[in-house]
Amino acid sequence: MGSAENKAASAANKTDNGFVYLPLIAGWLVPGAGHFLLRKWGRGALLAFSIIALYALGLAMDGKLYTGAQDILELLGLVGDLGNGLMYFVGRMMSLGSDPIQFTTAEYGTKFIEFAGLLNVIAAIDAHNLRTGRKAS
Amino acid sequence: MIRPSHFTALLLVAVFASTVFGITMRDTPKKMVRYGLYCFTLFVGSAIVLSWVMYFIAR
Numbered sequence: 001m002g003s004a005e006n007k008a009a010s011a012a013n014k015t016d017n018g019f020v021y022l023p024l025i026a027g028w029l030v031p032g033a034g035h036f037l038l039r040k041w042g043r044g045a046l047l048a049f050s051i052i053a054l055y056a057l058g059l060a061m062d063g064k065l066y067t068g069a070q071d072i073l074e075l076l077g078l079v080g081d082l083g084n085g086l087m088y089f090v091g092r093m094m095s096l097g098s099d100p101i102q103f104t105t106a107e108y109g110t111k112f113i114e115f116a117g118l119l120n121v122i123a124a125i126d127a128h129n130l131r132t133g134r135k136a137s
Numbered sequence: 138m139i140r141p142s143h144f145t146a147l148l149l150v151a152v153f154a155s156t157v158f159g160i161t162m163r164d165t166p167k168k169m170v171r172y173g174l175y176c177f178t179l180f181v182g183s184a185i186v187l188s189w190v191m192y193f194i195a196r
Contacts, residue, residue, distance in 0.1 A: 046156055047156075047161075050152075050156040051153070054153045060138060061139055061140065105139075105141065112146075115150060116153075119154060122157060123157060123160075123161060126160070126161035135164065137165070
């Protein structure tokens with residue numbers, strides 16, 4: 001009972017300070033940034049390393065960055081890619097991932113990039129849950 | 138450009154995904170490590186089991 005009250009009070013205190021969605025947005029734009037804002041340095045670093053490494057490996061394997069949605073599968077791929085936040089837009093600006101797929105590993109690379117985006121969304125939501133107090137610590 | 142083998146690609150995905158799952162799905166560091174290892178084992182284990190299943194189906 002007391003623990004539940006403390007948790008609720010902690011959540012209420014956290015939501016009173018500043019913009020609640022800042023860790024969510026920051027975490028989406030830059031992997032791990034949401035946790036860094038909450039001073040979860042170790043977790044943020046591990047999340048950033050994992051997501052950036054997956055994205056970079058995907059590009060290094062000649063993975064494709066989706067640029068448009070001609071059909072439902074491409075739309076899903078684009079949504080996954082957009083989860084990477086700024087990394088996706090930087091990649092597009094540098095014309096990365098625009099070569100046609102020629103090897104099996106390039107197809108894997110495309111999935112790596114999509115997966116990195118989806119993991120980044122999970123990490124950003126985790127930062128949001130920490131910020132609102134839905135997740136204890 | 139790098140071209141990892143199928144199994145290396147699986148290991149890479151399993152390591153990074155398990156790290157993210159462990160951190161985001163559990164509250165304490167000890168539970169995070171345990172859940173991360175659990176996810177990694179399931180990723181790799183299920184891939185190996187399914188590979189053998191497909192091997193026997195194809196014969």
